[in-house]
Amino acid sequence: TFRLKTFVANRVAQITEATSTLSWHHVDSINNPADCASRGLTPSELLNHSTWWTGPCWLSQPEQQWPSSNLITEKLELPEVKPEVILHISSRDEPIQSSFIQDLITRFSSYDRLLRVVARILRLSNKAQHVSY
Incomplete structure (x- = not known):
């Protein structure tokens, strides 16, 4: 599930x-x-x-x-199924400096969650810029 x-x-x-x-x-x-x-x-x-x-x-x-049915099970595209997200990451053998983006990627359990958090941060930042004190 x-x-x-x-x-x-x-x-x-x-x-x-x-x-x-x-x-x-x-x-x-x-x-x-x-x-x-x-x-x-x-x-x-x-x-x-x-x-x-x-x-x-x-x-x-x-x-x-009761009526019997000979169901043929096949993979269906259901709207309830989460779309599969494939994230390709490449790495080098030599150590590199950890960047802010890499820290964000490793901090969240899924790409969707990462996008939601970044979007929220950007919205709040945008609102803060437009607020006059």
Whole structure:
């Protein structure tokens, strides 16, 4: 779950801790209650939408009567997945003087975090220059 964004990774962790993957079943998009809201149904339409409240009709039947699916798993590009960042760093055998930039790079756990901190510093610096006392 480390490649997932924080909110999604936390939900996935909660679900995997509370359930066994052997009890998981696939629900296609047409029968998925979570998709009802994303299809543009209004709140008043959701009030009377049985799939929204109880799930697909086959869910109340014995498990042996549930539809089976032959899923082909493939790598999907999901919006919840963090984009992979590849940082190439080259080094020399001889020691070099540590620079401010190198210190920043080693201080932060990820490139994204480094960018956020540097951006915040630049914004604060810019604001401080424009403040008149």
